[in-house]
Amino acid sequence: MMGKQSVAGIVVKVTKADIVLLCQDGTFQNVARPPQVAPPLIGERYTHIKKTTSRLKYTSIAAVFLLTFISYLLLPFGQGDSAYVVAIDINPSIELIVNDAMKVIETNANNSDGEILLAAIGMHGDQLAVAMEKIITYSEDTGFFLDEKYLTASVIPVKNQKNQLTKEVEQIIENSISKPNIDVIVTQNNKATYDEAKKRNLSVNYYAYFKELENEGVVKTIKEVKGKSMAELRKMQQVKKDHVDEEPRGNGPKQTKPGKPNSVDPDHEKIKTAPGGKSSEQNKSGKPDSVGPVHRETEKTTAPAKSKAQENKQQVEIRKDVQDKRAPQGQGQDKDKGQDQGDEKNNGNTLKNAESKHEELPKENEKKREKPGNKD
Amino acid sequence: MINHEKACLDAQLGNDLVREKLIRHYKPYVINSVGHICKRYVSWSDEEASIGLLAFNKAIDSYQPDSGRTFLNYVYLLMKRDLIDFFRKEQRHQLVSLNDEADEANQNKYKAAQSIDEFQRAEETNELVEEILELGEALSRYKISFEELEKFSPKHNDTRSTLTEMAQTFCEDDDCVSLFLSKKQLPMTLFSKKTGYRLKTIERHRKYIVTLILLTLNPHWIQLRQFIKKGGES
Numbered sequence: 020m021m022g023k024q025s026v027a028g029i030v031v032k033v034t035k036a037d038i039v040l041l042c043q044d045g046t047f048q049n050v051a052r053p054p055q056v057a058p059p060l061i062g063e064r065y066t067h068i069k070k071t072t073s074r075l076k077y078t079s080i081a082a083v084f085l086l087t088f089i090s091y092l093l094l095p096f097g098q099g100d101s102a103y104v105v106a107i108d109i110n111p112s113i114e115l116i117v118n119d120a121m122k123v124i125e126t127n128a129n130n131s132d133g134e135i136l137l138a139a140i141g142m143h144g145d146q147l148a149v150a151m152e153k154i155i156t157y158s159e160d161t162g163f164f165l166d167e168k169y170l171t172a173s174v175i176p177v178k179n180q181k182n183q184l185t186k187e188v189e190q191i192i193e194n195s196i197s198k199p200n201i202d203v204i205v206t207q208n209n210k211a212t213y214d215e216a217k218k219r220n221l222s223v224n225y226y227a228y229f230k231e232l233e234n235e236g237v238v239k240t241i242k243e244v245k246g247k248s249m250a251e252l253r254k255m256q257q258v259k260k261d262h263v264d265e266e267p268r269g270n271g272p273k274q275t276k277p278g279k280p281n282s283v284d285p286d287h288e289k290i291k292t293a294p295g296g297k298s299s300e301q302n303k304s305g306k307p308d309s310v311g312p313v314h315r316e317t318e319k320t321t322a323p324a325k326s327k328a329q330e331n332k333q334q335v336e337i338r339k340d341v342q343d344k345r346a347p348q349g350q351g352q353d354k355d356k357g358q359d360q361g362d363e364k365n366n367g368n369t370l371k372n373a374e375s376k377h378e379e380l381p382k383e384n385e386k387k388r389e390k391p392g393n394k395d
Numbered sequence: 396m397i398n399h400e401k402a403c404l405d406a407q408l409g410n411d412l413v414r415e416k417l418i419r420h421y422k423p424y425v426i427n428s429v430g431h432i433c434k435r436y437v438s439w440s441d442e443e444a445s446i447g448l449l450a451f452n453k454a455i456d457s458y459q460p461d462s463g464r465t466f467l468n469y470v471y472l473l474m475k476r477d478l479i480d481f482f483r484k485e486q487r488h489q490l491v492s493l494n495d496e497a498d499e500a501n502q503n504k505y506k507a508a509q510s511i512d513e514f515q516r517a518e519e520t521n522e523l524v525e526e527i528l529e530l531g532e533a534l535s536r537y538k539i540s541f542e543e544l545e546k547f548s549p550k551h552n553d554t555r556s557t558l559t560e561m562a563q564t565f566c567e568d569d570d571c572v573s574l575f576l577s578k579k580q581l582p583m584t585l586f587s588k589k590t591g592y593r594l595k596t597i598e599r600h601r602k603y604i605v606t607l608i609l610l611t612l613n614p615h616w617i618q619l620r621q622f623i624k625k626g627g628e629s
Contacts, residue, residue, distance in 0.1 A: 029523065029527075029622060031527050031530070031531070031541050032423070032427075032531065032540075032541040032542060033427055033430065033436070034542055035436050035438070037542060039541040039542050039544075039545070041527075041619075041622070041623070043622065043623070044552075044555065044623075045555060045559070045607075045623040046545075046548035046549065046555070047541065047544035047545050047548050047603075047606075048545050048548070049542055049545045052436065054435075054436070056434075057430070057431050057433075057434035057435070058427065058430040058431055058435075058436055059431070060427060060428065060431050060524075061423065061424060061427050061524050061527050061528070062520065062521075062523040062524035062527055
């Protein structure tokens with residue numbers, strides 16, 4: 020409701036902003052001087068019409084602000100429409116909060132490099148893919164990628180979205196990084212891990228990596244990793260792996276096949292991708308494999324641990340399988356498939372091959388770590 | 396009240412002190428009038444203000460009391476004429492065009508406007524203007540400006556009545572008045588002790604009380620007092 024109140028009096032002074040009126044009740048009032056109109060003369064009678072708003076309007080405006088403020092405080096992540104938190108670690112450690120439309124609605128920095136990055140590039144309102152491109156370009160230009168170009172990203176669904184939706188977010192991130200020579204690790208984490216990381220004042224990527232190292236026995240407490248960069252943690256892990264590879268393995272590294280949960284976090288998945296045509300095994304720093312190679316490594320490395328008797332038994336079983344199968348498959352094919360019944364030599368050769376494969380396994384595994392695409 | 400007729404004559408005879416006093420007194424009027432003529436707010440840093448002041452100085456030199464015009468009207472007229480000339484030189488169009496025929500028509504219009512202006516000015520009571528200028532000058536001696544008074548003005552009628560009473564009582568006390576005029580300060584503590592009015596009330600409305608006291612001490616400001624009195628009665 021708007022009311023009108025008039026103030027009448029004689030002009031005693033005109034300033035830049037106001038007209039000072041001497042009112043008939045003997046009081047002085049300053050009224051706003053209209054800028055488009057010629058200033059009144061001293062001594063002139065002047066009437067100013069004041070627009071007033073009712074108290075009800077002010078009260079309702081105040082109530083709206085209060086409600087907005089309360090809902091901002093109550094909603095998770097401070098944003099009603101936030102759908103995912105994308106935590107990114109290069110050297111800068113930042114978080115992008117995106118909505119269902121994959122638009123960046125909030126950004127946070129977890130370290131000083133992250134603050135520098137966010138101050139330099141604006142991403143509010145950008146599509147996630149565009150934001151990722153900006154981050155990569157800026158990081159390259161400013162030298163945030165050190166000797167090793169690694170980008171670790173975690174996607175944390177805020178609203179318990181389906182796994183498929185979260186995978187789509189991961190795909191967006193992978194596809195947006197078109198530059199070669201950048202190793203990208205995209206993982207999925209849940210809010211519990213995210214909250215744990217926040218409690219310790221760490222980025223979720225860093226915390227998840229620490230848990231991995233802890234499980235692998237590389238570190239025991241968080242104090243051992245505090246202050247170290249992701250690159251340094253990778254080195255620690257590699258040193259440990261190199262040391263372990265020289266000895267017979269127990270459980271070996273975790274299975275990180277897609278779809279298989281990480282033991283740290285039931286919802287955790289690790290998918291390693293290397294855009295630009297390079298496979299993950301080709302990384303120069305000797306970063307441990309994930310997915311298939313690691314999985315295969317695990318399988319293979321258990322073999323030497325078997326006793327000689329067990330080995331012989333296995334060989335006998337293979338021989339039987341080979342004898343039973345009629346259709347010749349040719350050497351080099353799957354060892355479980357059949358060969359020519361009469362071809363004992365081949366069988367023997369096959370057996371020999373099988374034996375030699377078992378013996379040569381440790382060396383082969385090392386080679387596989389380096390060479391891409393070796394498949395049994 | 397300043398006797399501008401006598402002051403002008405003194406200034407014309409070479410009394411620079413009087414000239415300076417006249418200029419100082421009428422400066423608020425000059426800047427206000429220049430702004431009104433230019434149809435915008437003008438400050439002392441603007442060229443138009445300097446033109447106005449020069450015109451005022453010319454008015455002091457050329458004013459004749461028996462010309463039939465009031466001093467303020469004469470000043471206004473000179474300022475307007477000089478400002479129009481200034482606009483013509485600077486912008487070549489505005490109030491007066493370059494076209495000869497239009498020029499003549501405009502000049503006639505200008506003369507007509509001038510007489511209307513004069514008439515209006517007469518109607519606006521130059522006396523009131525003079526009184527306001529004097530009140531402003533008096534307040535400045537007590538370090539008070541017009542725009543400050545809103546803050547110290549009473550909101551309620553009862554308070555206003557009390558303060559009017561206070562000013563009246565003050566003016567009846569010679570000791571207080573002489574201290575007030577000599578020291579250019581309101582002797583609040585003395586007045587509070589003598590009259591029993593609360594010191595806090597006096598402090599809260601100090602500047603407004605000073606204004607009321609000045610109005611009371613200057614009974615020749617008839618227009619102003621009548622204006623306020625009328626409002627008080629209504």
